[in-house]
Amino acid sequence: MKNKHISTVLTRENLPEAFVQVFDSVAPYIFFLSVALVSLCFISALIFQNRTPDSKEVLFLNGDYEKAFKIWSRIANDGQEEAQMMVGMSNYVGLISVADKDQALRWYKLAGDSGNEYAQFTVGRFYESLGNPHDDIEAFKWYRKAAKLGNSFAQHKIGLLTLHGKGVEQDYIRAHVWLNLASSKGSLKANSERKKLENRLSDSELKLAREQAVKCLTSAYKVCP
Numbered sequence: 289m290k291n292k293h294i295s296t297v298l299t300r301e302n303l304p305e306a307f308v309q310v311f312d313s314v315a316p317y318i319f320f321l322s323v324a325l326v327s328l329c330f331i332s333a334l335i336f337q338n339r340t341p342d343s344k345e346v347l348f349l350n351g352d353y354e355k356a357f358k359i360w361s362r363i364a365n366d367g368q369e370e371a372q373m374m375v376g377m378s379n380y381v382g383l384i385s386v387a388d389k390d391q392a393l394r395w396y397k398l399a400g401d402s403g404n405e406y407a408q409f410t411v412g413r414f415y416e417s418l419g420n421p422h423d424d425i426e427a428f429k430w431y432r433k434a435a436k437l438g439n440s441f442a443q444h445k446i447g448l449l450t451l452h453g454k455g456v457e458q459d460y461i462r463a464h465v466w467l468n469l470a471s472s473k474g475s476l477k478a479n480s481e482r483k484k485l486e487n488r489l490s491d492s493e494l495k496l497a498r499e500q501a502v503k504c505l506t507s508a509y510k511v512c513p
Contacts, residue, residue, distance in 0.1 A: 344360055353378070357378050373395070373399045373404065376407070379392035379395065408437070412428075426455075435466065440478070443467075443469045443470035444466070446466040447464070451467070461493055469505060
């Protein structure tokens with residue numbers, strides 16, 4: 289008796305009903321799991337793309353400053369803030385050539401204009417180090433940008449400049465506001481200055497300063513003196 293091979297096309301109609309029900313119940317989960325895995329692979333590639341042995345950080349750590357600088361320069365020209373800061377630092381200290389502080393300041397300003405609080409603080413430090421009244425005004429401006437992004441170091445600086453009337457009109461209440469804000473983030477120096485300043489303030493002035501500090505913080509630094 290000859291064996292007959294019968295080809296059967298599987299369709300939903302000839303599958304057992306229980307199997308179809310199980311398949312229908314898990315199919316959406318299989319789809320979403322597949323999408324999640326693909327997304328995870330994509331995100332991982334983005335996160336770790338600069339952590340390969342040829343990454344700029346590894347090149348820098350191994351002392352290959354010239355190659356690292358070339359990579360940072362390319363990325364900095366594309367507007368990447370951290371790269372702009374690294375190019376600025378490299379120019380400031382003369383990492384691969386003669387130091388060029390004007391170029392360093394240009395790159396830090398670019399990063400600061402993009403909203404990088406550390407770059408803004410660095411620009412403020414640069415101007416303050418020059419030690420003349422006009423540069424103190426610039427220092428205050430850049431410190432204030434960083435302070436309003438929550439940078440406690442800049443908040444401390446704003447407090448000190450306002451306390452001593454450098455780059456801005458002297459104002460004990462405003463100085464207390466910023467020293468108080470920096471203190472609330474754990475700055476020991478700011479806290480020390482705040483406590484000393486409180487001896488110069490009346491009860492009503494201290495109350496006002498504290499109210500302004502709270503308003504500044506709770507408004508996400510949009511309403512600050």
